[in-house]
Amino acid sequence: MPDDFVIARNPDGDSTLPYVLRIPLGADGIVLKARETWPRTSKVYCHRVDEWPDEAEVVERVPTRSCVRRGAAIDLVLDRGRENRSQLIMTQARGRQVIFWQSARTAKQARPGVRTPTARASGLPDLEIVVDSRERYGYTFTDRPVSISRARLDAGDYGLVRHGSLLASVERKSLADLVSSLTSGKLGYQLAELASLPRAALVVEDRYAAVFKLDRVRPAVVADGLAECQVRWPAVPIVFCDTRKLAQEWTYRFLAAASVAASEEHLSARVIADLAHPPPLAPAPPTPAEVRAWAVSQGLEVSDRGRVPARLVAAYLDDRDD
Structure with a gap:
């Protein structure tokens, strides 16, 4: 596996990406065409190519401390004091893979500098x-x-x-x-x-x-x-x-x-x-007059005045429900 991160000039003069990069990952490394030699002010668009061009003029060769792929990103750490940490993000555009190269500086510029709140959403426990x-x-x-x-x-x-x-x-x-x-x-x-x-x-x-x-x-x-x-x-x-x-x-x-x-x-x-379909109302309780009239028709003794005994009210309701 290549140990160095290599930057060279793209021998294809018609290309809009003037540089070629070799990322030390895998048996032969990953070869990319890029617009810049380092993402200093903004993300750099990269495009993958099959192999390293034979006539490429090497501009820079830097030893690598670490080159690890994590999901859709490749974390690259170079063995030098400045401009040593960067990341390549792989995504899909127009049905093909494209890669954006960013450094810690450009990533920081992209961040809004805010912290998300820790409070859960209002009115919702889970x-x-x-x-x-x-x-x-x-x-x-x-x-x-x-x-x-x-x-x-x-x-x-x-x-x-x-x-x-x-x-x-x-x-x-x-x-x-x-x-x-x-x-x-x-x-x-x-x-x-x-x-x-x-x-x-x-x-x-x-x-x-x-x-x-x-x-x-x-x-x-x-x-x-x-x-x-x-x-x-x-x-x-x-x-x-x-x-x-x-x-x-x-x-x-x-x-x-x-x-x-x-x-x-x-x-x-x-x-x-x-509200549109309220439940049926319970029937109104019988009046004392209704219970007395029913009791007389049934041959039961009941006073003309005062409270009607509860047993007669219960018997009236049972007879009415039947």
């Missing part, structure tokens, strides 16, 4: 969230009073299911996935499915400003497309949440609020049904 079985590297909600199950959802990635019905759902997307879904037309179908639910939303794990920093597609095309989607499906908000952690927090709060609202609506429906 929450059951169903995660779509096709969701990879999904939210875990480990710091929330949430129980998770996995099942196939008709719409969205995280749902609130009661009595077999999907009452609310949230579709999760990275910015790359959002752009890919929008330009391919897939996003419209997803929003239409979400709009069929009582409550639904789409959450994006990035800030809206990142749309205007896109270099693989015109930012105006994406901005116009998002505006058109929001106008066409106004019941499904598209929420940008800066980071994955904040997107998870927003998803938890949204589904919790939807759960409370669904419970309140169910209770209101029961009250309205009870």
